[in-house]
Amino acid sequence: MASAFRPQQARIPPALAIPIPLLTKAIGNLFCFIYRFKIGLCQLAVTPDKERNIKHARKAIKEAAQKGAQLVVLPEIWNSPYSNDSFPVYAEDIDAGHDASPSTAMLAEVSGQLKITIVGGSIPERCGDKLYNTCCIFGTDGKLKAKHRKIHLFDIDIPGKLTFMESKTFTSGETPTIVDTDVGRIGIGICHDICFEELAMIYASRGAHLICYPGAFNMTSGPSHWELLQRSRAADNQLYVATCSPARDAGAGYIAWGHSTLVGPFGDVIATTEHDEDIIIAEIDYSILEQRRTRIPLAKQRRGDLYRLVDIRRLDAHCRL
């Protein structure tokens, strides 16, 4: 499960923290992960036809890889409509093997075939008598590297606008997830998880280069908060943030906002899209992280004598610390 990547080695001495592509790439390669690469965000149209959703996602992943993406991210709940009625019907037992989980079987197959890393959005997962909103991360060898179960369920009640109670069907996950991949150390959150800055801070403190949030914000929360939260998590923690939403379906019970986005460590929007189906291909360059952290050394300036974030659960399940 763990890669040969060590977080201490990921720190480039300040003297080398110049964005010289070849140098940084060579350094990244030395440390067994790629320092500069393309990410693909597949904003997919999701239908009630699960088989079609799986085929469609496979096609989009292949297209992203053909365009050079070495990391591909899918949306929250991409194999099923986003509704409490649908979650139990579309749920798959991920741990029971490929026959019981055609969605993750496809992700395993294409990640291995194309030799890319996949942050597989999320699907409803059945485990015993419980359901979870779960993201699977596959490595370039096609193996499941980690599983993140949405920690903060989306239970909201905005009178006259939107009421949604994910906790009617889903159980919340209990573990933050950070994983070493061939494209760096990635923290994972699912949609509403992005509202909790402590989770992002824990990932940053554990050396994450990038946080991926498959998400499905809606027509109420999207316009006011989607971009704001992504930029905040990125700027506060001086790392990359990538989000991936389903495409908007105006006829669906839950209408997704769309606007999948890549944000850089300055809180800058590097690439984004509107609400239709799209595949965003954008470049990530981890040397920028060092530049940002050297020029504005928040980690050194933090007043641990006045306040402190307590990491209750050590995040060492999927990475070497």
Ligand SMILES: NC(=O)CC(=O)C(=O)O
């Ligand atoms: N699916 C979600 O978790 C949606 C969400 O968080 C939102 O604010 O919208």
